[in-house]
Amino acid sequence: MKERDIRAEYDEQDITVYQAYGPTIAIPAIENNNFVSPPFKMTRMTWVKPSFLWMMYRSGWASKEGQEHILKIRIKREGFEWALKHSCISHFDKGIYNSVEEWQSIKERSPVRIQWDPERDLSLTSLKHRAIQIGLSGIAVEKYVNEWIVSIEDITDFSKKVHRLFTNGDLEKAKSMLPIEETYFLNDLLKKTIGAD
Template sequence: MPAMHEIRADFGADTITVYQAYPAAVADAALAAGQFAAPFSFRRMTWIKPSYLWLMKRSNWGRKPGQERILAVRITRAGWEQALALAVPTTGDPGALAAADVHVQWDPERSLRGAALNHYSIQIGVGRPRIREFAEDWTTGITDLTARTHRIAELVRAGRDDQAKRLLPPERVYPLPEAVARRLS
């Protein structure tokens, strides 16, 4: 059984994949540039999520207006861990949260069909002071998962969950430095 608060992600030795949903104009520009570029907003917080299924619930499988395109964003583990080290929980002190460059929030993880599970998934809000760093330094690649996402959703709607699960991105427990893990949970 998963721990109440654990980060599950697709990651390698140097990178971790996070997921975001955008309108076509933002996704197309990012894919063409290989990093985020206008009309991506460098003036507002951007939320990154290592849980694919959590984003599917949030974006309604890429069908919610303004969230039609699903991107897998590969970022450096060094950038991810820097964000985690700077993160202030959204449930904490309001003064500390207002001054924080990075926010952290834990939400119920989701099943393939969108039901809330009894453990939590992390999302990180990268604030304005760190957006360019995220977009230009941490990001190593961007992949469009929209077609795959729609295929998974079709399989789920057709009751073919086993086939849908085979198309999900792999996720396993991400190893955190102990001090960071204690502070975040």
């Protein structure tokens, strides 16, 4: 397994990403099958994550304040790849950019940020390979809300059930319920843009 590649649940048209919000944003989003502004703020960067277990790590299995609802969001693959194409790594990487100045210039022009963080297992222990986070701002948020979202599903109860199974020692049952996340293949240009292996 490569250290940095995108693993996600996807088909020919759509890809799944996850977000966690408190009820004021999550409930209107679920009811309307899209984010409602306000309370959702189009002017803020919003982070999407294709990794279910990384979302569980970030939200503490839907226990952290402001992250009590886990949203499974299906978006168009063409939108997802637009985001990758118009992205910049959050931190300077000499393997991608020729200089700090080049990186800063690209970052200023890019509406999307990429971060690679250690992937997690069911115990939320960090693994050697990494999971991607994608931060959307400006035009990217507008496209996300107005063009890319296909469906929004509240999977909070499902997430808590997986956690209960794991906590109660039924590791195999918990594993069997996890989403099947497969390598998302990218062309060489997109790999270089996001720092994938």
